[in-house]
Amino acid sequence: PYQLLVSSIAVCSGGTLRKILEKKRLQVEDITIKTDVGRNEAKANRVEKIHLHYLIKGTDLDEHKIERSIEVASRNCPMVQSVKGSIEITETFEIVK
Template structure:
């Protein structure tokens, strides 16, 4: 897998994936696009959500929506690395069983999500969830 990052002006950069997709990054406190560290949170949430939905589908849970709210805490010293990241999954559906959601999140965190597995070597990553019946 390869990627490229190209400076496009001021503190703006274009990230171009090997598959030809482009994302804009803004190092100026994310005023025009996500900052690189915001993108790390988004990538973690995306990776985890893919796993959770896949696992819930395999366990035949009737899921209609999945949202993950991600909060990161950074250290005060430079470089301002993440010390803690928390993911709160909000799963909507009909008769979705708590045990299956808990297992799906655990499998993602401990076995499948490449982003989480890379980050958790230096970041404390926690999870919880709520289920909305609809």
């Protein structure tokens, strides 16, 4: 089912992001990922869009560093790179307290 595809992309992206944030020595306590999926009913309910929204909890987090880290994570996540060109993946984040 498509939920497994979406879950694998979210988990891969989140894990890669966490590693990058740790390397930048950012104090991250928790990352929650919410997903929104766009499917095309006319083409066998094909997954065409996945939006990942990261809820990042931590102390003294720099928005610019997080934004840059998400870009780097996207380029280094094998699951995202596997579907590149066939599924549009967008990402946003917010810092939660």
